[in-house]
Amino acid sequence: MLSIKNKPLVGLFLLIFGFSMMGCGAQNPGTPSGQDKSAKANLTGAGSSFVYPLLNQQIEEYRKMNSNITINYQSTGSGAGIKQVSEQTLDFGATDGPMTEDQMKAAKGGKLLHIPLTLGAVAVTYNVPNAPKNLKIAPADLADIFLGKITNWNDQRIATNNPGVTLPDTKITVAHRSDGSGTTYIFSDYLSSVSPEWSSKVGKGTSLNWPAGIGGKGNAGVAGAIQQTPGSIGYLELAYAVQNNLPYATMQNKEGKWITPSLQSTSAAAAATTIPEDMRVSIVNASGADVYPIAGFTWVLIYQDQKDKTKGTALVNFVNWAIHEGQNLSEGLQYAKLPASLVGREEAMLRTITFEGQPILK
Amino acid sequence: MSKKIKYKTSFGDQLMWILTLLMAISVLVLMVWMGWQMYHSARPSIQRFGFSFIIGRVWDPVKEQFGALPFIYGTIVTSLIALLLAAPIGLSVAIFLNEMALSKVRTVIGFLVEMLAAIPSVVYGLWGIFVLAPWLRETVEPGLAKWLGFIPFFKGSPVGFGMLAGGLILAIMILPTIAAISREVMAAVPNMQREAALALGATKWEMIRLAVLPYAKSGIMGGVMLGLGRALGETMAVTMVIGNRPDILLSLFAPAYSMAAVIANEFTEATYDLYLSALVEIGLILFGITLILNVFARLLIWSVAKGPKGGSLV
Numbered sequence: 001m002l003s004i005k006n007k008p009l010v011g012l013f014l015l016i017f018g019f020s021m022m023g024c025g026a027q028n029p030g031t032p033s034g035q036d037k038s039a040k041a042n043l044t045g046a047g048s049s050f051v052y053p054l055l056n057q058q059i060e061e062y063r064k065m066n067s068n069i070t071i072n073y074q075s076t077g078s079g080a081g082i083k084q085v086s087e088q089t090l091d092f093g094a095t096d097g098p099m100t101e102d103q104m105k106a107a108k109g110g111k112l113l114h115i116p117l118t119l120g121a122v123a124v125t126y127n128v129p130n131a132p133k134n135l136k137i138a139p140a141d142l143a144d145i146f147l148g149k150i151t152n153w154n155d156q157r158i159a160t161n162n163p164g165v166t167l168p169d170t171k172i173t174v175a176h177r178s179d180g181s182g183t184t185y186i187f188s189d190y191l192s193s194v195s196p197e198w199s200s201k202v203g204k205g206t207s208l209n210w211p212a213g214i215g216g217k218g219n220a221g222v223a224g225a226i227q228q229t230p231g232s233i234g235y236l237e238l239a240y241a242v243q244n245n246l247p248y249a250t251m252q253n254k255e256g257k258w259i260t261p262s263l264q265s266t267s268a269a270a271a272a273t274t275i276p277e278d279m280r281v282s283i284v285n286a287s288g289a290d291v292y293p294i295a296g297f298t299w300v301l302i303y304q305d306q307k308d309k310t311k312g313t314a315l316v317n318f319v320n321w322a323i324h325e326g327q328n329l330s331e332g333l334q335y336a337k338l339p340a341s342l343v344g345r346e347e348a349m350l351r352t353i354t355f356e357g358q359p360i361l362k
Numbered sequence: 363m364s365k366k367i368k369y370k371t372s373f374g375d376q377l378m379w380i381l382t383l384l385m386a387i388s389v390l391v392l393m394v395w396m397g398w399q400m401y402h403s404a405r406p407s408i409q410r411f412g413f414s415f416i417i418g419r420v421w422d423p424v425k426e427q428f429g430a431l432p433f434i435y436g437t438i439v440t441s442l443i444a445l446l447l448a449a450p451i452g453l454s455v456a457i458f459l460n461e462m463a464l465s466k467v468r469t470v471i472g473f474l475v476e477m478l479a480a481i482p483s484v485v486y487g488l489w490g491i492f493v494l495a496p497w498l499r500e501t502v503e504p505g506l507a508k509w510l511g512f513i514p515f516f517k518g519s520p521v522g523f524g525m526l527a528g529g530l531i532l533a534i535m536i537l538p539t540i541a542a543i544s545r546e547v548m549a550a551v552p553n554m555q556r557e558a559a560l561a562l563g564a565t566k567w568e569m570i571r572l573a574v575l576p577y578a579k580s581g582i583m584g585g586v587m588l589g590l591g592r593a594l595g596e597t598m599a600v601t602m603v604i605g606n607r608p609d610i611l612l613s614l615f616a617p618a619y620s621m622a623a624v625i626a627n628e629f630t631e632a633t634y635d636l637y638l639s640a641l642v643e644i645g646l647i648l649f650g651i652t653l654i655l656n657v658f659a660r661l662l663i664w665s666v667a668k669g670p671k672g673g674s675l676v
């Protein structure tokens with residue numbers, strides 16, 4: 001296609017090409033974080049789509065410093081991640097909900113460790129004509145809205161928490177995720193913890209038998225349904241709600257304080273929770289004055305006993321970097337940072353990972 | 363041409379014969395293999411629920427209870443709406459383009475209709491969320507409820523997202539298939555047929571009705587069935603507008619769910635084996651329904667083709 005007529009274009013191409021080559025030269029791999037540079041490793045992971053933007057960025061950054069390590073992460077969903085890591089077809093998995101006891105027993109490569117990689121919050125968004133940006137919704141009321149028991153925005157129970165606000169006589173349309181999702185897991189985990197009726201009738205999971213409302217595919221589908229339906233209410237990843245400038249509710253935490261979701265109030269939820277030895281813990285509805293109650297971890301799943309020395313070393317070093325320096329990438333991408341108190345314990349956990357009985361991380 | 367032609371046996375011909383035979387068989391093998399594989403993966407669910415899977419109305423992954431009826435219902439209802447709307451429109455488009463339109467108009471409109479087939483389904487879905495659903499909620503559904511509210515199909519509060527939206531999107535998506543095939547088939551009707559009808563004093567409409575349509579009907583039927591096949595399997599556009607709610611309600615305004623949509627939505631996060639196998643069983647049922655419909659369509663075409671001989675594409 002490049003005929004003589006396009007000569008300036010050719011020049012431009014050459015110029016751009018030249019510059020990009022120079023860029024490559026300048027971006028020489030920096031100092032590796034203390035590991036054998038000669039060992040090449042190819043790691044494959046899959047799972048949570050929630051963590052994908054952050055993990056992908058971390059992988060990119062890490063590769064700049066360790067050009068010998070290639071990590072390929074696919075956002076296939078937490079369920080698929082757990083399944084594949086249990087079958088040992090992956091080097092690591094990532095999940096938004098902790099594995100159950102049965103799932104842990106089914107893992108073929110021995111004991112799987114849950115290492116928190118980041119924290120996410122779920123925002124309650126709504127589309128109510130003339131409503132303020134941070135409507136206050138009490139936990140029990142939220143559960144009853146999603147149970148289909150509160151059906152109109154002018155309900156007295158919503159009004160009592162929002163003095164001075166006149167809510168319209170509009171039917172409530174509930175919108176939820178139709179695809180299986182970690183966001184749904186965290187949200188239903190929260191509703192189960194604040195409403196016994198929700199807990200017995202619906203329960204928690206990545207997909208539910210919803211008592212009310214319509215389903216949208218992905219964050220985008222839910223956001224679209226909410227924006228297009230006056231009187232609707234739904235839940236989204238906090239990052240998605242912030243980036244798309246959607247109004248979200250202020251929630252009442254366990255101590256009775258009204259908290260707006262933010263990265264800080266999400267991190268606070270992890271800091272305020274007593275985290276058990278194996279890190280498999282739900283942090284919804286945590287006690288603590290400045291805690292936002294609808295939050296959850298994303299864990300990386302790694303076998304405690306690594307079968308391949310090169311791969312195991314690369315994996316442990318990467319995860320160790322991701323929970324330390326890698327956390328600096330979080331806030332730009334609207335993820336909450338792991339609290340410092342937890343990072344130390346996670347590092348200790350990483351030190352228990354062994355190859356032929358010898359700890360990998362020194 | 364019933365007489366057998368005797369070939370000179372040359373190596374090339376034999377090779378060709380074997381190769382094409384292999385290709386033809388491979389399609390069959392692929393289908394049987396897929397069916398068997400799906401049956402195999404669906405076995406845990408089949409053993410656990412048996413026939414109650416097909417008539418069960420509850421889909422609760424948390425309590426490990428699975429019934430497929432709402433999905434079967436949603437798929438069939440949306441596909442039927444699509445067919446009822448798209449078949450007459452597609453046929454009219456084909457008649458207009460073939461028999462009435464000037465050749466310039468024919469080229470332009472024909473091109474535009476076929477363009478509809480080139481739009482990715484996710485784009486239809488987005489258009490459904492942002493244009494179709496609000497329009498249905500604010501204009502169409504209240505209107506239908508007001509004038510036709512005595513029919514149970516048009517009762518209930520307008521949400522926008524629901525079976526009507528799913529059916530409408532599907533109708534637009536299968537329209538080009540039906541229109542294009544009908545057009546091709548009608549174009550294949552010999553001009554002598556038309557001239558004979560006109561010579562006998564037929565009006566244009568009588569000519570189309572008596573000379574063109576009977577000649578082309580088996581082909582048109584084939585086009586409609588191809589459209590139906592696409593409607594049954596369409597996933598993305600439907601899941602974006604149908605409301606994804608496993609309920610069986612008469613009102614077309616109500617949200618529903620389709621088989622293809624639930625598989626696409628829940629497969630990646632199906633965390634335990636029974637759940638996965640229940641989803642595969644839904645796939646198996648969809649496979650079965652499509653197969654039965656195609657066989658039925660084939661029989662229909664054969665019985666129709668016994669009438670006046672028609673040019674058939676399919």
